[in-house]
Amino acid sequence: MSDVQQSARRHSVVVGIGPVRVGGDYPVVVQSMTNTDTADINASVTQVAALAQAGSELVRLTVDRDEAAKAIPHIREKLEARGIYVPLIGDFHYIGHKLLKDNPACAEALSKYRINPGNVGFKAKKDKQFSSMIETALKFDRPVRIGVNWGSMDQELVAALMDENHKLTEPLEAIHVTREALIRSALDSAQRALELGMGADKIILSCKVSGVQDLISIYRELAVRCDHSLHLGLTEAGMGSKGIVASSSAMGVLLQEGIGDTIRVSLTPEPGGDRTQEVIVSQELLQTMGLRSFTPLVTACPGCGRTTSTVFQDLAQKIQMHVRTSMPKWRDKYDGAEDLKLAVMGCIVNGPGESKHADIGISLPGTGEEPSAPVFIDGKKEMTLRGPNIVEEFKKIIDVYIASRYAPRNGK
Numbered sequence: 001m002s003d004v005q006q007s008a009r010r011h012s013v014v015v016g017i018g019p020v021r022v023g024g025d026y027p028v029v030v031q032s033m034t035n036t037d038t039a040d041i042n043a044s045v046t047q048v049a050a051l052a053q054a055g056s057e058l059v060r061l062t063v064d065r066d067e068a069a070k071a072i073p074h075i076r077e078k079l080e081a082r083g084i085y086v087p088l089i090g091d092f093h094y095i096g097h098k099l100l101k102d103n104p105a106c107a108e109a110l111s112k113y114r115i116n117p118g119n120v121g122f123k124a125k126k127d128k129q130f131s132s133m134i135e136t137a138l139k140f141d142r143p144v145r146i147g148v149n150w151g152s153m154d155q156e157l158v159a160a161l162m163d164e165n166h167k168l169t170e171p172l173e174a175i176h177v178t179r180e181a182l183i184r185s186a187l188d189s190a191q192r193a194l195e196l197g198m199g200a201d202k203i204i205l206s207c208k209v210s211g212v213q214d215l216i217s218i219y220r221e222l223a224v225r226c227d228h229s230l231h232l233g234l235t236e237a238g239m240g241s242k243g244i245v246a247s248s249s250a251m252g253v254l255l256q257e258g259i260g261d262t263i264r265v266s267l268t269p270e271p272g273g274d275r276t277q278e279v280i281v282s283q284e285l286l287q288t289m290g291l292r293s294f295t296p297l298v299t300a301c302p303g304c305g306r307t308t309s310t311v312f313q314d315l316a317q318k319i320q321m322h323v324r325t326s327m328p329k330w331r332d333k334y335d336g337a338e339d340l341k342l343a344v345m346g347c348i349v350n351g352p353g354e355s356k357h358a359d360i361g362i363s364l365p366g367t368g369e370e371p372s373a374p375v376f377i378d379g380k381k382e383m384t385l386r387g388p389n390i391v392e393e394f395k396k397i398i399d400v401y402i403a404s405r406y407a408p409r410n411g412k
Contacts, residue, residue: 011024011228012201013201013203015089016111018086020057020087022229023228024229028260028261029057029058030056030058030264030282030286031058032058032060032278033059034048034051034059034060038061039071045075048061048079050276051086051275053276054279055280055295056086058086058089058112059087059089060088060091063096063110064092069100072105072106072110073108089112090106090110092114092120100132111142112145114145115147116148116149117130117188123156130189131192131196134193134198137198143204144193144203146186146205148182148206149208150209153181157188158181186206190205190228200228204262206232208233209234210234210235212234212249215232219232231262231263232250232255233251237267237268238267239269251263251285267281293338296341298323298342299341299361300312300320300345301351301354312344312345315344315390315391315394319391323342334409335407335409340401340402341358341359341360343358343360345362345363351363352374355376360398361376
């Protein structure tokens, strides 16, 4: 574990029949969201299964119309038939109260409901429709995430706070008032849920924005002003490296301060891209910070003029792929295999030293030389691999090491 600062202990929330525990002293939980049409049952089942296989511990689905609500029980049933019990979260906007009331099978099949205070209802209908969703959650003993969003804020609250600010002798900048509106929306809604009979151990809060500094500022304040579990994430992080950097920089700061109980990296997928990428990034963020372990990490040098050969790049890529594809089996069979540290290095300058720091490391010689790579196991040189089959031989070394070092899980 890293020397992460600990914030005040927060209420833990139980989600699903597994169950997954969020908050309290439990590890930070990774979640994701489908981008299929929820009414397309087979497509949604396939994507939820892929996300769960990648390691998503909670999966959220859009429930935006009657057809989507009716699909949820069938999605749950088909997943369980495949042995997948990942908790499903219903993401509701505008008509969530009606969908839950009209589709009790959906309300029961979901493990948690996401409520957006900014569009749960407007004017006189707001409290009635919010209360209806909370009452359904109480009926089925389900937790809720009260999720405020920068792009769909409670405009009445914003206007009221802006008016109050305007009357001050020294008014604050608009950005500060907007941040306060997000926080107040979440806290006021949580208080209303408590008044309706919901326990604090059934409430998770989020205030999602797209700006890194905004997210940090808002969550620091939110963490001080409540003891509810908190979900972290940028609303629209972006595509590719931009999305990864933005999410990691914002959430990394907060996690280091002990703020955040569950996270999602909201990446815009490349056309035809793999949705599971956001799960992998979330896991790598938590693992590189020392907060959790999910899969063996491969340390690989970036390459330089000493490594113009692509041999080590090919080796690093194939070993990383071998680790990811093998991890579901390793996780099922061996206790602690996710903590394994691997190193794939490209030349003789830093390669041997880095390899000795890993549980298993391999160091290629560099540019212009025949592949001849010493292998280090637990800090000692054990052998040298040569020739065209280095990749397959190194994979076997990893497999043998895991089988011999890590105890069978549950006696398997």
